[in-house]
Amino acid sequence: MTTTTPDHIALGMTDEEYDHVVEILGRTPMAAELAMYSVMWSEHCSYKSSRAHLGRFNSDQPWVVVGPGENAGVVDLGDGWLAALRIESHNHPSYVEPYEGAATGVGGILRDVFTMGARPIAVLDPLRFGPLDDPHNRYLFEGVVSGIAGYGNAVGVPTVGGEVEFADRFAKNPLVNVMALGILKREQLVLSAASGEGNVAILLGNATGRDGIGGASILASASFEEGDEAKRPNVQVGDPFEEKKLIEACLELYDRGLVVAIQDLGAAGISCATSEIAGNGGMGMDVDLDKVHLREHDMTPGEILMSESQERMLAIVTPENEPEVRALAERWEIEASSIGVVTRGPQLRVFSEGELVAEVPAASLADEAPLYHRPAERPASLDAVWADTPTVPEDIDVGDVLRILLDDPAIGDRSWISSQYDHMLFLNTVVEPGHDGSLLRIKDTNKGMALSTDGDALRTWLDPRRGAARIVFEAALNVAVTGARPYAVVDNLNFGNPEEPEVMWQFIEAVEGMAWACDELDVPVVGGNVSFYNQTDGVDIYPAPVVGMLGFCDPMPERPPRLDAAAAGMSIWVVGPDPEHDFAGSAYDRVVNGELRGRPADVDGDLGRRVVSAAATLAFEQPVLHDISTGGLAVALAEIAIRSGVGLHVDDLSPAQLLDETPLRFIIVGEGEELDSFAPVRKIGRIGGSDLDFGPSGSIPLDEAATIWRDAIPRRMA
Amino acid sequence: MTVAVVVFPGTNCEHDVVRGLATAGAEAELVWHRDTDLEGAEGVVLPGGFAHGDYLRTGAIARFSPVMAEVERMANDGLPVLGICNGFQILCEAGLLPGALVANRDLKFICRPVHLEVESTDSVLTRAATRGQVLRIPLNSYEGNYVTADVDSLEGSGNVILRYSDAGGRKRPASNPNGSTNAIAGVTNDRRNVAGLMPHPERASEAILGSDDGLVLLESFVASLELVSA
Amino acid sequence: MTHRFRVSVSRKPGLSDPEGTTTLKALQDLGFTDVSHVAFGRTIDVDLEAASGDDARLALEAMCQKLLANPVIESYTIEERP
């Protein structure tokens, strides 16, 4: 007996979802229609498991121009300047092919930003891999970094920061997130809502090939399986040169006021872009697939509709402007084909060789998507984890601990990564990667923008709510120490399989923690991305929410703090609360003891606000500010000493106090004996000598510490 | 127009170079690679980036752009011609400068400040500098490794103008970032009016960017415009 | 005995080849309008000591699988060089 899987099941749809399609259409869907719904209603495109919870994030601040929902969030920087920002994940593609997966991730996020009318000026790359002692993890790490470099450098957008974590559960599920920032003048803002019956939809950029059709769902489809499986690579190859031309061409289109609306082509390609742009404007569209410029000539209508070929944009223009748009495309040496016409709606109709292959209400693909309230349950095993509180012996030598911690690749020098990225292009980069936040100037103004991405998957696993809240405060502090105030957040929620109640619980808790922290800081969440199903062989990743924080200052400090600005004779202060013995998920417990246990401390929102504010103020006065995070005071001090090339003395702190990771603290190094701050402050030592000297708690020669720190990544990657 | 700054598809440092030249005292204007008339220009700069995606070979396709006939004419007329990074690679491909640039020794893109020692002040790029002066300027390239078939005759010709060094001007293996033959970072032609270098002087043209050591090079170029037109 | 091989690596069909496309266009712009297709690949010449040609070929296969080619997006052939 043979059984055949119904098409919709093969496409990853449930019976209920299929019935809903039938109800919307009032008939059985045609093959292309079913494919369109299946991709548009996939988790990736529809956020069906997460949408119910994302409303917890607030974006109602007066400076928010465009909140979540568009291609990128947009905030007002004053004097007519706007910033657009967005974050995306490219986790699965980067595991399959690290170079191209990461490269096309950069390409995709840039399109989200220049779709808004903004010139992309910065990329950041939060990354997570398995431990570097495994050759395959090294291969993935090396490939991802060179893919980001290969695409970002060639497309001409500097990569100005990022972060990296290494842990076992990322070995078969590395995380590659990419954030992009663009700037624009207010009058250049473009949205993705088609209007004007009779307007023309022009497809710009790369030819359409069989790349990554429908990701996993469509690959399993029998209806489109006319050709050979091997003809349908699920790896997409990035072409930064095409994207560069596309950026310049689009920016000129906006400048000359030639587009009514524009939309990038991402997941589900033409079907998604045409339905979204028409649906957003309450219009319909007639699309002719014969007009699409193709890379391969024997493609089926379904393949053309669903292809995820990179570096393509869909612009809506008036018929009068069409010739000018074509001329402009020709000048920039990109292809353009007019593939559709805006109709009064609401139907999206797709034709191929004169035949109607799909006719669906344009807005239904987005608006009618399923919404799930999946069950959530706190794992009972956490009780035991929380009960096991890590302790630190009194008699350890902090010098010896530093010998271990500074060699950790997530603590040691990460310039192995950042020096492969052009991080200077456009002459904006005032504080380059390698400090806490990176600081960009806006040329010919006094304004500055600081950027930091932060995640802490292990601590978030221990307590998703606290862990997620803490990364928001850490990101805020990272931008504040450059002199900027937290201004807007984008988030990337990387989690395991949402059909598991424990994963769903982690997700809901993390959203709650993150949203709460953003509210405490009055910082709006202007966009984000959810990546579920990061699960391999039944193992879920550690929950890895990531924040991308934009800080803003006007004016910018004339001499922003730097880690390498300490000099002999300067004093060292710590601002923030006294350490509270916070070792759950700390570097000491993870790296030295090899344990993951305990419950991380909560943050006090009120104190957090004060500390962040104190940092943003003191950044205008002091040469060195550095937030205290992984590895506590000891590592933070070591970083300052190594970068400045001078030792330091800290007298009365115990090993536990030096290694504690209580949040909301930062170090100041500066001249003088007294320091005023409206947050708690205390002096702990001074700069000088050629050792990291912690008095009775231990010491290590600066040269030795520096060598260990510098070699942490290179010695593993050699 | 005083200085023409050429934009190829894929060029990305053009605005930075215009800004750097302005800081050094010259007006500059962007010209598209299909332009065929640089009559008004007293000098020309080919900025960095990835012309034609650096596909096939860096600089290989760009050298056939229509504008290159004008660049060649200006070079032959003795006007100042400068190639920075990708621009240097294009000038080498076009045969206006000796040698070629291949992948870095470690097969990694390098973006960081490096030190350069001024070896000769006899060029449009170095005339305002002093011999032996050490400059700290960012390098930003994957194919920055200078090779030439006959390095001895190049050395003998006095056409090497900049060499990688450490902060004290010493040449050690570790101070050669990319494996360039004899640590060569910049060269000129026999007539000394065409010059190219891999590091980016425009990225070191304001103190707030971490260094303004690149200004002396840009100022040399600007001074050369005046000398030629005088 | 020294055996001399050439490994030729090319991108699997169906994947886009931006280098090839760009070079095709450049050739056509230069007047070579009869060119209809350009595709890029790379060669890796490897010399190695081995007891026999068969041993050498086995080693080469292993090198290709491990390092010289990326099996996800590339295919390769191994041939002896003169």
Add this chain to the structure above:
Amino acid sequence: MTHRFRVSVSRKPGLSDPEGTTTLKALQDLGFTDVSHVAFGRTIDVDLEAASGDDARLALEAMCQKLLANPVIESYTIEERP
């Protein structure tokens, strides 16, 4: 008629070949200690219309001289593909 050629471009001997050097070292690190030499090259497959094989070859020569190889550092060979 369509003629199918392969152009193989390699670095002239004596000039540095970082890809080759690095790959040699990587192979040795992986345990392939019998490898004594590695050199990298590029292949460019070109399809073109031409009245005869000789015409095609002449055109190919011109393409190589002009664009496909850099005579300062590279040499090339042209062969017909099946």
